Every structure is written in structure tokens, then in C-alpha cells.
Amino acid sequence: MTDNLRFACTGCGKCCTGHHVPLTLDEARQWAASGGQVVVLIEAFVADGPGMPEEQREHVLRRSHPVACGDTVARVSVTFAAFNPGRCRNLDDNDLCTIYDARPLVCRIYPVEINPHIPLRPENKDCPTEAWQQGPALIHGSQLADAGLAALVEASRQADRDDIAAKVAVCQALGMTTSALKGNGFTAYLPEMGAFATALAQVPEDNGARWTLHVQDEALTASLRGVGLSTTSETPVYYAFIGF
Numbered sequence: 001m002t003d004n005l006r007f008a009c010t011g012c013g014k015c016c017t018g019h020h021v022p023l024t025l026d027e028a029r030q031w032a033a034s035g036g037q038v039v040v041l042i043e044a045f046v047a048d049g050p051g052m053p054e055e056q057r058e059h060v061l062r063r064s065h066p067v068a069c070g071d072t073v074a075r076v077s078v079t080f081a082a083f084n085p086g087r088c089r090n091l092d093d094n095d096l097c098t099i100y101d102a103r104p105l106v107c108r109i110y111p112v113e114i115n116p117h118i119p120l121r122p123e124n125k126d127c128p129t130e131a132w133q134q135g136p137a138l139i140h141g142s143q144l145a146d147a148g149l150a151a152l153v154e155a156s157r158q159a160d161r162d163d164i165a166a167k168v169a170v171c172q173a174l175g176m177t178t179s180a181l182k183g184n185g186f187t188a189y190l191p192e193m194g195a196f197a198t199a200l201a202q203v204p205e206d207n208g209a210r211w212t213l214h215v216q217d218e219a220l221t222a223s224l225r226g227v228g229l230s231t232t233s234e235t236p237v238y239y240a241f242i243g244f
């Protein structure tokens with residue numbers, strides 16, 4: 001993490017525009033109940049195998065869930081996010097959040113990173129230069145200076161771990177069982193929100209669905225099949241493949 005940074009939000013609203021906001025399971029329920037669209041982003045890897053970033057081993061293992069894929073087991077990470085291709089539906093004409101007191105955890109944490117392996121770099125954030133030139137210490141001695149903010153980051157990480165089995169069960173119940181390989185891309189689904197809300201209201205049992213990895217590169221396809229994984233390179237119909 002960066003050694004020392006100060007920060008004060010200018011209220012410019014840029015982080016509320018064009019960002020799909022990751023949601024906890026409870027937040028996804030609330031988003032669906034209030035008429036919002038959720039986008040589901042999926043990536044997978046094999047423990048100590050293809051797609052696994054060794055330097056993030058503990059972090060990625062704890063926020064993933066084992067699924068059947070071909071002749072072997074893959075681990076799937078699922079993000080439910082508020083679908084915000086433009087301005088967030090909760091941003092008013094004065095760039096103020098209309099659900100400020102009930103806004104999602106990630107909205108409270110921005111611009112801080114949730115992944116402990118990604119350093120906070122102001123140049124990678126939407127905040128204007130002046131936001132980093134004013135206000136109290138955000139990071140001091142490589143640590144978050146605000147204990148309350150640190151607690152929110154930990155709560156977000158813990159929700160990722162607590163929610164993953166239920167998120168995978170919801171994906172399987174709704175047929176969202178094609179993933180991308182971690183590091184190679186994501187698959188993205190826009191579920192029909194009535195069915196999605198019903199599945200979230202009463203999370204189904206794990207139905208043991210078999211998963212497939214969407215891969216476009218021929219050499220990568222061959223190597224993944226070589227370790228027993230099921231792959232497809234067919235043009236997606238019900239999802240998008242967002243390659244890196």
C-alpha cells in the first residue's frame with residue numbers, strides 16, 4: 001500500500017457513474033427489491049493450477065467456491081454488482097446519493113481498494129487531483145488511518161467469503177454456469193430480475209451443476225483441456241465474455 005496519503009471527497013460524483021458497484025448478498029436483495037438491475041461477473045481458477053495467482057493464494061481461495069468442471073474441480077468467484085453503465089440510478093441531479101445512509105459498503109469504501117494485493121494509486125481512481133491534496137490522512141505508514149474505514153474494508157472482505165456458496169448456488173439455479181479463467185477475463189450475465197430476486201429470497205441448494213470455462217485462445221484451450229477442464233469457445237448467447 002502507498003505509504004502516506006490524505007484525502008477528502010469533493011462530491012464530484014464520478015465514482016457513481018460508469019461503475020458496476022459490487023454488492024453483498026443482502027445488498028443485492030435490496031437492489032433487486034428496489035427495481036435495480038444486477039450484473040453477475042464470474043471468474044474461475046484451479047487451486048494451485050490454471051488461473052490461480054499464487055501471491056494472492058489465501059485471498060482468492062477464501063472468496064471462491066469449488067464446482068465440478070470437466071473431470072476435475074474448479075473454484076469459482078462470483079460478483080453480484082449494481083449494473084451502472086451510466087449514472088447510478090440513485091444519483092440525483094445535484095450529484096448526491098439519494099440512498100446515502102443505506103448506500104452499499106463499496107460506496108462507503110471508495111476510493112480505498114478491497115483486494116489487499118492491489119495498492120491504492122490515486123492515478124487509477126476517478127477522484128480529482130484536489131481530493132488528494134486536502135483532508136485528513138487516509139493512509140499513514142502504509143495502513144488505513146481511519147479505524148472505521150478499515151472495519152468497512154474487512155466487513156466487505158468477510159461478506160465475499162460468507163456469501164460465495166450462496167452466490168454460486170443462485171448462479172447454478174439460474175443456469176449461469178459458464179465462467180472465464182481468472183486472469184483471462186470474466187463472463188458477465190444480466191439475469192432476469194424477477195427470477196434473480198426469487199432465487200435470492202430463498203437461496204436454493206447446491207444442485208451440483210457442471211461448469212464450463214469460456215476460452216477463446218486455442219493454446220490456452222488445449223492446456224486447460226489437458227488438465228481435465230471443460231471449455232467452450234462458442235459465441236456466447238446468454239452472457240458476454242469480457243477478455244483481458
Ligand code: SF4
Pocket residue numbers: 015016017021088089090091096097098099100103104107
Ligand atoms: S448507491 Fe449512491 S454512492 Fe453508490 S454509486 Fe449509487 S449514487 Fe453513488
Ligand code: SF4
Pocket residue numbers: 008009010011012013014015016110111126127128131
Ligand atoms: S470520485 Fe472521489 S471525489 Fe468524486 S465523489 Fe467519488 S469518492 Fe468523492
